[in-house]
Amino acid sequence: MSLIRNVEFDIRRFRGRVLVASALVAGAFIVLILRLGYLQVWRYDDLSEQAERNRTAVLPVVPIRGMITDRNGVVLATNYSAFTLEITPSKLEAPIEQVLDELSKLINIGPRERRRFKKLREESKSIDSIPLATRLSDVEVARFAAHRYRFPGVDIRARLFRNYPYGDLASHVLGYIGRINQAEKERIADSEDEANYRGTEYIGKLGIEQSFEKELHGITGVQELETSAGGRPVRMLKSSPSLPGNTVVLSIDIRLQKLVEDLYGDRRGALVALNPKTGEILAFVSKPTFDPNLFVDGIDFDNWKMLNESIDKPLLNRALKGTYPPGSTYKPFMSLIALESGKRTPSQTIADPGFFMFGNHRFRDDKEGGHGMVDMKKSIVESCDTYYYLLARDMGVDLIHDYMVPLGFGGPTGIDIQGEAKGVLPSTDWKRTTYRKPEQQRWYSGETISLGIGQGYNNFTMLQLAHATAILANWGMKVRPHLVKSVIDIESKQPAYEVKVQTEKLPYKRENLEVIHDAMVSVNLVGTSASSFVGAPYVSAGKTGTAQVFTVKQNEKYIASQVSERLRDHALYIAFAPADDPDVALAMVVENGGFGAQSAAPIARRVIDFVVSGVYPPPSDIALVQKSQATRPTGKPIPVSEVPWPPPPTASATPQSDAAASDK
Numbered sequence: 001m002s003l004i005r006n007v008e009f010d011i012r013r014f015r016g017r018v019l020v021a022s023a024l025v026a027g028a029f030i031v032l033i034l035r036l037g038y039l040q041v042w043r044y045d046d047l048s049e050q051a052e053r054n055r056t057a058v059l060p061v062v063p064i065r066g067m068i069t070d071r072n073g074v075v076l077a078t079n080y081s082a083f084t085l086e087i088t089p090s091k092l093e094a095p096i097e098q099v100l101d102e103l104s105k106l107i108n109i110g111p112r113e114r115r116r117f118k119k120l121r122e123e124s125k126s127i128d129s130i131p132l133a134t135r136l137s138d139v140e141v142a143r144f145a146a147h148r149y150r151f152p153g154v155d156i157r158a159r160l161f162r163n164y165p166y167g168d169l170a171s172h173v174l175g176y177i178g179r180i181n182q183a184e185k186e187r188i189a190d191s192e193d194e195a196n197y198r199g200t201e202y203i204g205k206l207g208i209e210q211s212f213e214k215e216l217h218g219i220t221g222v223q224e225l226e227t228s229a230g231g232r233p234v235r236m237l238k239s240s241p242s243l244p245g246n247t248v249v250l251s252i253d254i255r256l257q258k259l260v261e262d263l264y265g266d267r268r269g270a271l272v273a274l275n276p277k278t279g280e281i282l283a284f285v286s287k288p289t290f291d292p293n294l295f296v297d298g299i300d301f302d303n304w305k306m307l308n309e310s311i312d313k314p315l316l317n318r319a320l321k322g323t324y325p326p327g328s329t330y331k332p333f334m335s336l337i338a339l340e341s342g343k344r345t346p347s348q349t350i351a352d353p354g355f356f357m358f359g360n361h362r363f364r365d366d367k368e369g370g371h372g373m374v375d376m377k378k379s380i381v382e383s384c385d386t387y388y389y390l391l392a393r394d395m396g397v398d399l400i401h402d403y404m405v406p407l408g409f410g411g412p413t414g415i416d417i418q419g420e421a422k423g424v425l426p427s428t429d430w431k432r433t434t435y436r437k438p439e440q441q442r443w444y445s446g447e448t449i450s451l452g453i454g455q456g457y458n459n460f461t462m463l464q465l466a467h468a469t470a471i472l473a474n475w476g477m478k479v480r481p482h483l484v485k486s487v488i489d490i491e492s493k494q495p496a497y498e499v500k501v502q503t504e505k506l507p508y509k510r511e512n513l514e515v516i517h518d519a520m521v522s523v524n525l526v527g528t529s530a531s532s533f534v535g536a537p538y539v540s541a542g543k544t545g546t547a548q549v550f551t552v553k554q555n556e557k558y559i560a561s562q563v564s565e566r567l568r569d570h571a572l573y574i575a576f577a578p579a580d581d582p583d584v585a586l587a588m589v590v591e592n593g594g595f596g597a598q599s600a601a602p603i604a605r606r607v608i609d610f611v612v613s614g615v616y617p618p619p620s621d622i623a624l625v626q627k628s629q630a631t632r633p634t635g636k637p638i639p640v641s642e643v644p645w646p647p648p649p650t651a652s653a654t655p656q657s658d659a660a661a662s663d664k
Contacts, residue, residue, distance in 0.1 A: 059199070059222070059223045059224075060198040060199030060200075060220050060221070060222060060223075061199070061220060061221030061222060061223055061239070061240075061241065061242040062160075062199045062200055062201075062220060062242065063217065063218025063219055063220055063221065063242035063243055063244050063245060064079055064160060064218060064242070064244040064245065065079055065160070065162060065177070065202075065216050065217065065218065065244075065245050066215060066216040066217075066218065066244060066245025066246045066247050066248060066490065067079075067247045067248070068174060068208055068209075068216070068247070068248045068250065069247060069248070069249050069250065070249075070250050070252055070253060070254040070257075071249065071250060071251055071252065071253055071280075071485055072253065072254075073249075074254050075165065076164065076165070076166065076170060076174055076250070076254065077162065077163070077164055077174055077208075077209070078162075078163050078165065079160045079161065079162060079163060080160070080161055080163050081158050081159070081160055081161075082134065082135040082136070082158070082159065082161055083135070083136040083140075083141050083156050083157070083158055083159075084131045084133070084134045084135070084136065084156065084157050084158075084159045085103070085107060085131070085132045085133040085134075085136060085140075085144065085154065085155075085156055086129045086130060086131050086132060086154070086155055086156070086157055087099070087117070087129070087130050087132050087153060087154050088129045088130070088153045088154075088155075089121065089130070089153070090153070091152055091153030092152070092153040092154075093152050093153070099151065099153075099154065100114065100117075100132075102150070102151070103132070103144075103151065103154065106140070106143050106144050106147060107133050107136065107140045107143070107144060108133070108140070109132065109133055112300045112301070113132060113133050115301070116298050116300075117130060117131075117132050120179075129155070129157070131159075131297075134159075134161070134297050135161065135297075136156070141156060144156060161296055161297065162176075162177050162202070162293075162296045163293065163296075164176075164291075164292045164293050166254070166258075167291045167293065168289040168290055168291045168292075169254070169257065169258055169261060169289070170252065170254065170257045170261075170284070170289075171207075171289045171290050171291065171292050172206075172207060172284070172286040172289065172317040172318075172319065172320070173207055173208060173250065173252060173257075173284050173417075173483060174207050174208055174209060174292060175204060175205060175206030175207020175208055175209035175210050175211075175292065175417075176204075176205055176206060176207070176209055176292035176293075176295040176296065177202045177203060177204050177205060177209050177295070177296060178202060178203070178205045178295050178296075178298070178299075179201055179202060179203075179298060180197075180200065180201060180202065180203045184203055193214075195220070196217070196219060196220050197217075197220070198220055199220065200217070200220065202296075203217075204216065205295065206317075206419075207317075207417055208248060208250065208417060208483065208484070210417075210418060211416060211417040211418050212248050212484065212487070215245060215246045215248060215487050215496075215497070216245040216246065216248060217245050218242060218243050218244045218245035218246075218490075219242060219243035220242055221239065221240050221241045221242030221243070222239065222240050223239040224238050224239065243490065243491070244490045245490065246487050246488055246489055246490050246496055247487070247488040247490065248484055248487055248488075249484070249485045249486045249487070249488060250483055250484060250485060251280035251281050251282065251482065251483055251484065251485040251499075252281060252282060252283060252284060252483065253282055253283070255610075255616065256273070256282055256283045256607065256610050256611070257283050257284070257285065259283075259606060259607070259610060259616065260273075260283050260285045260603065260606075260607060261285055261287060261289065263603045263606060264285065264287040264590070264603070266288070267287065267590055267591070267593060267599075268287055268288060268312055268318070268590075268591040268592070269285075269287055269318065269588065269589045269590040269591050269593065270285060270286050270287070270318035270319040270322055270461075270462040270588065270589055271283060271284075271285040271319070271462065271586060271587070271588035271589075271603070271607070272284055272285075272319050272462045272463050272465075272466035272481075272586060272587055272588070273466070273584055273585070273586040273607050273611070274466055274467075274470055274481050274584070274585060274586070275583060275584060275585075276469075276470035276471075276473040276474040276477075276479065276576065276582050276584075276585045277474060277477075277479065277501075277582075277583075278479065278501055279470075279479035279480050279481045279482055279499075279501060279502070280481075280482065280485060280499075281415075281481055281482065281483050282584065282611060283586075283607065284319050284320075284483060285319060285588075286316070286317050286318040286319045286320070286322070287318070288312050288314040289314060290307055290314045290315060294307075311566075317419065318462070318589075319461065319462050319463055320415070320417065320419055320420050320421065320461065320463060321419060321420070321421045321461065322421070322461060322462070322589075323421055323423045323424065323459040323460060323461055324459065324460065324461075324462070324547060324570055324572070324589050325454055325455050325456075325458050325459060325547040325548070325570075326454035326458060326460055326465055326545060326547065326572060327453070327454045327455070327545030327546050327547035327548075327570070327572050327596070328383045328385075328453060328454060328543065328544060328545040328546065328572075328596070329454060329465065329543050329544070329545035329572045329573065329574045329587070329596075330452075330453065330454030330458065330545070331379065331380055331383065331388055331452075331453065331454070331543065332380055332472065332516050332519065332520055332543050332574075333404065333407060333409075333468060333472075334388055334391060334392070334400075334452055335376050335379070335380060335391075335515070335516055335519070336472070336508065336512060336513070336516050337395075337400065337403035337404065338376075338391055338395065339376075339509070339512040339515065340403060340508060340509070340512060341395065341399060341403060343391065343394055343395050343399075344376060344391060345376075346375065346376045346377065346515045347375055347376075348375065348376070349373050349374060349375045350373075350374055350386065350387055350390055351370075351372070351373055351374075352365060352370035352371040352372060352373075352374050352384055352386040352387065353369075353370045353386075354367060354368055354369045354370035354371075354386070355370075355386065356385075356386045356389040356390065356449070358389075358393070358445075358446055358449055359446065361446060363385070363386075363389050363449055363450075364385075365384065365385040365386045366383065366385055367382075367384075370384075370386065371384045371386070374386070374387050376515065376519065377515070377518065377519040377522065380516075380519035380520065380522075380523060380527075380543065381519055381522045381523055381526065381527040381528075382527065382528075383527075383528055383543075383544070385453050388452035388453045389449050389452055389453070390452075391452050392448050392449055392450075392451050392452025392453075393445075393448060393449060393452075395448075395452075396448060397426060397427055397428060397443060397447070397448045397451060398427050398428055398429075400448075400451055400452075401425055401426065401427035401430075402427075404425055405425065406478070406506050407467075407468040407471055407506075408464055408467045408468050408471070408478070409423065409425045409460055409464055409468060410422060410423055410424060410425025410460070410464075411423075411425075413463055413464060413467045413480065413481050414480045414481075414502075415463060415480075415481050415482060415483065416482045416483055416484050416499075417483060420461070420463065421461050423459050423460040423461055423464055424457055424458065424459040424460075425458070425460075426447075426451065426456065426457035426458065428443045430457075431443050431457075454545065454547065455547065455548060462587045462588060462589055463481065463587075465572075465574060465587035466481070466574070466585060466586055466587035467481055468587075469574045469575070469576060469585045469586070469587055470576070470582075470585040471506065472513065472516060472517075472520075472576070472585075473541070473576035473582040473585045474582065474585075475508075475510065475513055476505060476506040476507070476508035476513060477503055477504075477505055477506070478503065478504040478505070478506055479501060479502065479503050480501075480502040482499050484499060485498075485499060486498045486499065517541055517579060520541035520542055520543055520576075520579075521539060521540070521541045521579050523541070523542050523543055523544070524536075524539075524540050524541060524542045524575070527544075528544040528596070528597045529542050529543075529544050529573065529575075529596070529597050529601040531597070532597070532601040532602050532604070532605045533601075533605055536605070536608075536609075537613060538577055538578045538579075538608070538612050538613065539577070539578055539579045539580070540575055540576070540577035540578065540579055540608055541575060541576050541577065541579045542573060542574060542575035542576075542601065542604065543573070543574050543575075544571075544572070544573050544595070544596035544597045544600065544601055545571075545572035545573065545574070545596045546569045546570065546571060546572065546594070546595050546596050547569060547570045547572060547589075548569055549566075549567050549568065549569060549570065549592065566592055567592070568592040568593075568594060569592070569593075569594055569595070570589050570590065570591055570592060570593060571589065571590040571593030571594055571595055571596045571598070571599035571600040572587070572588065572589045572590075572596050572600060573586075573587070573588050573596045573597075573600035573601050573603075573604050574586065574587045574588075575601075575604050575608065577608045577611075577612050578612060583611055583612055584607070584608060584611040584612065586604055586607055586608075588600050588603060588604060590603075
């Protein structure tokens with residue numbers, strides 16, 4: 001039996017299918033047309049830009065870092081070009097360890113280079129070019145060039161490296177540069193300088209390199225290249241050159257800086273010498289020092305461990321961050337505020353029996369039997385402790401604090417490098433906010449006594465002490481200290497920035513300052529530091545000081561030879577010259593150096609001789625010794641003199657007060 005087909009039904013069903021299919025096709029075409037319009041019209045600008053980026057590559061041109069010079073134009077930080085072997089991990093065709101093993105047969109690649117490469121690889125993107133070996137010799141470059149075809153993804157590039165021609169000389173002033181770490185990357189990304197740091201791998205870490213990073217860095221340029229589908233450059237489309245960083249001119253004299261560092265030798269300490277009229281710092285010394293060249297390409301583990309774990313703390317900028325009790329160098333300032341507050345007159349005397357009793361505690365003077373009848377001048381010239389025990393008791397801690405603040409103690413001086421320590425100028429409020437326990441927050445009257453001779457809680461930097469000395473020297477005129485004299489524009493060769501002297505006149509009476517000047521002049525003529533200034537062709541003013549590192553028991557005597565070297569007293573000294581119209585004021589400390597008159601004052605004499613008289617003893621000139629390596633160029637030598645220095649004298653057994661050491 002055969003079925004009879006319904007032709008009309010089949011035709012209608014076929015037509016329905018055709019209509020549905022046509023609608024689907026038409027719909028698809030409409031979607032395609034809309035999509036095409038969206039891409040070609042609506043998103044034309046965006047997609048055109050993306051296509052252009054795929055066709056071109058925009059590469060940053062890192063600028064040459066600016067130079068740093070001393071006040072006389074001697075170059076202290078510069079740059080040099082050297083070849084670097086670099087690897088782009090994403091382009092390697094073999095395992096990285098295998099590539100490193102093969103490369104080590106051609107180029108000297110040690111464990112240090114491997115560790116550094118591994119660390120940089122972890123911090124970088126796979127498309128980044130990572131340096132493996134730096135400062136290649138010509139022989140190594142030629143050897144690799146002959147085998148270059150074997151190492152896709154490995155190339156040799158010429159890069160600029162920072163160079164400090166004089167090695168560890170003035171290293172705490174200059175600071176150093178190092179690779180940008182993650183925290184610095186995030187900080188730059190959040191700043192307006194993000195575009196200017198594209199391609200930059202190094203940044204200033206300490207000192208002038210850090211504080212004047214913006215001036216030294218320069219302006220990054222751009223190269224726009226046409227690339228193939230494989231990403232290789234075909235031709236340069238356009239470029240804008242980078243602009244090198246500006247030249248930073250320091251106020252220090254590198255010859256004076258070297259003189260002082262040589263005089264310190266292996267001893268620890270700090271010295272700051274400045275012009276009291278302008279605030280220009282002439283020498284800024286912290287000993288021991290370090291070689292900033294070690295950090296330029298990433299310091300190796302052994303050198304970092306040596307510097308970081310050394311008991312001498314060579315990375316500590318003692319002039320900026322090291323705080324010390326001022327010892328007897330505090331006495332001229334105590335006398336000045338005693339006159340200003342009306343607590344003493346110049347002629348007012350006390351009888352010094354050689355000690356001061358406060359309750360049951362005996363505060364001893366440095367001189368057994370005492371100094372007899374003592375007025376203000378004699379108290380400074382002979383450094384009578386008893387005079388200042390009484391003065392501190394009569395003034396009280398808060399009055400001392402309030403009168404010392406204008407002199408810059410206990411606060412930043414405003415110097416133009418980062419990291420300055422505030423020090424400690426104690427007060428009752430300071431103690432309440434510093435300590436947690438109620439019994440620790442209370443100020444005890446006996447704690448005031450030691451403040452008068454620069455002990456107790458007093459702790460200041462040599463920068464603060466030099467700043468205060470400059471105020472004394474400059475007849476009460478307060479000038480902000482600074483290390484940078486000017487910034488020279490790299491294009492115009494004209495100063496883009498010059499330091500303007502910032503002054504503040506403190507309301508000290510001239511007659512009171514004259515009393516202090518006269519006493520400090522006598523210190524160098526007939527007082528504790530007179531032997532260091534015999535035959536000087538100028539009149540200078542000074543004050544020696546010795547600060548205890550630890551306190552001896554009440555009935556015991558301090559005998560230096562019986563104390564370990566690092567527990568011996570610090571030697572301090574302040575000075576200015578010429579006394580009537582000073583060109584230099586300074587403050588210095590020799591850690592564990594004993595008496596200021598023996599260890600500190602002779603160094604100060606050489607500094608003043610240099611600044612005031614232009615004398616660099618001995619007179620025979622030689623070339624400045626430079627730190628150099630076969631792979632690192634050196635700067636041009638400058639003529640200076642070799643300064644021999646005898647070992648520090650052995651401290652003798654001398655009776656000390658319980659609160660302070662003698663400064664004789």
